[in-house]
Amino acid sequence: MYDILVIGAGVTGAMISRRLSRYNLKVLLLEKENDVGNVVSNANSAIIHSGYDPLPNSLKAKMNVRGNAMFDQIADELDVHFNRCGSLTVATSDEQLKVLEDLVKRSEANKVPVKLLSEKEVKEMEPNISSEAKGALFAPTAGIIDPFNLVVHAVENACDNGVILKLDEAVVDIKDLKDHFVVKTTKGEYESKIVINAAGLYSDKIAEMIEPIDWKITPRKGEYFVLDHYQVGLVNHTIFPLPSAKGKGVLVSMTSSNNYIVGPSSEPIEDPDDASTDSYTLGEIRRQATELVPSIPFNQVIRVFSGVRPTCTRHDFVIEYAKSNKNFINVGGIESPGLVSSPAIAEYVVDELVSKLINLEEKKDYNPRVKKYNRLNEVSEEVRNKLIKENPDYGKIICSCEKVSLGEIEDLLSRSVPPRTVKAVKKRCRAGFGKCQGGFCSPMVTLLLAKHYGVSPTEIKWDKDHSEILVSEVKK
Numbered sequence: 001m002y003d004i005l006v007i008g009a010g011v012t013g014a015m016i017s018r019r020l021s022r023y024n025l026k027v028l029l030l031e032k033e034n035d036v037g038n039v040v041s042n043a044n045s046a047i048i049h050s051g052y053d054p055l056p057n058s059l060k061a062k063m064n065v066r067g068n069a070m071f072d073q074i075a076d077e078l079d080v081h082f083n084r085c086g087s088l089t090v091a092t093s094d095e096q097l098k099v100l101e102d103l104v105k106r107s108e109a110n111k112v113p114v115k116l117l118s119e120k121e122v123k124e125m126e127p128n129i130s131s132e133a134k135g136a137l138f139a140p141t142a143g144i145i146d147p148f149n150l151v152v153h154a155v156e157n158a159c160d161n162g163v164i165l166k167l168d169e170a171v172v173d174i175k176d177l178k179d180h181f182v183v184k185t186t187k188g189e190y191e192s193k194i195v196i197n198a199a200g201l202y203s204d205k206i207a208e209m210i211e212p213i214d215w216k217i218t219p220r221k222g223e224y225f226v227l228d229h230y231q232v233g234l235v236n237h238t239i240f241p242l243p244s245a246k247g248k249g250v251l252v253s254m255t256s257s258n259n260y261i262v263g264p265s266s267e268p269i270e271d272p273d274d275a276s277t278d279s280y281t282l283g284e285i286r287r288q289a290t291e292l293v294p295s296i297p298f299n300q301v302i303r304v305f306s307g308v309r310p311t312c313t314r315h316d317f318v319i320e321y322a323k324s325n326k327n328f329i330n331v332g333g334i335e336s337p338g339l340v341s342s343p344a345i346a347e348y349v350v351d352e353l354v355s356k357l358i359n360l361e362e363k364k365d366y367n368p369r370v371k372k373y374n375r376l377n378e379v380s381e382e383v384r385n386k387l388i389k390e391n392p393d394y395g396k397i398i399c400s401c402e403k404v405s406l407g408e409i410e411d412l413l414s415r416s417v418p419p420r421t422v423k424a425v426k427k428r429c430r431a432g433f434g435k436c437q438g439g440f441c442s443p444m445v446t447l448l449l450a451k452h453y454g455v456s457p458t459e460i461k462w463d464k465d466h467s468e469i470l471v472s473e474v475k476k
């Protein structure tokens with residue numbers, strides 16, 4: 001019998017599991033995908049929003065502001081790239097300038113530091129901004145993060161502190177036996193005293209497994225361009241248009257890896273698993289983005305992608321006990337600003353909700369720090385040479401675009417949540433993230449994974465089921 005079973009290893013379930021791992025509890029984290037952070041948490045803008053935008057007193061506002069304040073410590077403990085670059089919400093007309101003043105009032109209500117900038121100040125801070133810019137709201141606490149390693153390292157840290165992770169297991173049914181739950185998956189059954197539903201786009205379906213609910217997920221897709229990291233200083237902050245009913249609008253931002261990202265769109269869709277992109281929507285994103293930053297070099301686009309928001313009919317996060325049994329906690333509808341809110345959501349769920357259900361006794365040997373990871377292109381030449389002397393595989397470059405060595409990929413395979421697919425390697429160490437998008441390194445990564453797991457290269461997947469890269473052997 002587990003004390004707590006968490007469904008879903010996106011950023012929400014990852015942070016909750018990590019928070020639970022401080023205590024003497026038997027915790028199981030179940031994930032339907034073959035890697036953690038592979039759905040909504042895998043495809044977003046990765047902005048650590050300042051929190052001026054959500055409606056005051058909403059859960060979104062509270063969690064965003066608290067989460068933002070936690071991120072320096074979280075990024076340090078989890079060894080994740082994080083840059084508090086600040087954001088600018090830009091007005092391009094006199095009417096929009098008036099809206100900025102309303103946003104200042106909202107910032108004050110949410111207790112978020114902001115500053116109204118004049119046209120001259122905006123243009124000095126962002127030389128490539130549109131000549132139409134009339135002013136901007138500067139939010140210095142906004143930042144950008146590596147969303148992939150945020151989840152991977154949070155789960156690794158949870159597992160290092162005793163949480164059990166099971167991948168490739170989808171929850172298909174839950175029986176509420178009042179003193180405990182029986183959770184049925186595609187592979188087996190688990191008993192647990194408490195269940196936490198952090199299933200993202202499927203959180204409403206999981207909640208309905210034990211009782212009827214009054215909220216629903218209505219998925220909204222967002223498409224993006226990613227640009228190569230050649231041009232330095234295209235923008236120095238995350239640049240937003242004014243927010244609308246559809247969301248925060250099409251932004252232009254650098255990423256934590258010094259690429260640029262342009263997007264997202266916001267379209268309602270039927271199928272939550274629809275991660276397609278289309279040229280009409282991308283064209284519209286391009287049009288809107290160039291209204292803010294006219295010189296975006298679209299000839300440097302190296303990838304387009306989309307992510308799906310678990311938008312909720314409540315227009316706020318759902319973080320509450322189930323009505324029929326308090327031992328079932330729903331953490332659903334975690335759309336933007338869910339990434340920045342995730343550590344605060346975990347704190348609230350564990351300290352406020354779980355603590356009323358079970359005794360939280362701190363572990364004496366809890367370690368908040370994830371195992372450090374050697375990134376050779378981020379250390380001095382002296383350290384790099386020392387590391388190569390100790391392990392010559394650090395001198396063998398596998399991904400020449402992003403300068404990732406064989407030794408670094410081998411290191412990933414000995415961690416507590418090792419990659420099992422080519423995409424999982426890419427998310428962790430950036431092999432395949434560059435200009436050639438894995439054209440050169442993915443065959444080598446495929447062979448490396450096959451050797452490590454003792455299987456044929458034809459069994460290695462790019463990502464989800466049925467995404468094997470090689471069809472069959474043609475030569476022996």
Ligand SMILES: Cc1cc2nc3c(=O)[nH]c(=O)nc-3n(C[C@H](O)[C@H](O)[C@H](O)COP(=O)(O)OP(=O)(O)OC[C@H]3O[C@@H](n4cnc5c(N)ncnc54)[C@H](O)[C@@H]3O)c2cc1C
Nearest residue numbers: 008010011012032040041044045047171200222338339340
């Ligand atoms: C386009 C876009 C832009 C965004 N930009 C930002 C941003 O800039 N800043 C920000 O703060 N937030 C942003 N967000 C929001 C943020 O990405 C999400 O709030 C967050 O990733 C949600 O995490 P989650 O863990 O709740 O969901 P997910 O990451 O989807 O995790 C849920 C997990 O549950 C698993 N699961 C589902 N059903 C089952 C089942 N039956 N059994 C087992 N496992 C199951 C899924 O496989 C998944 O891994 C954005 C989102 C989108 C789509």
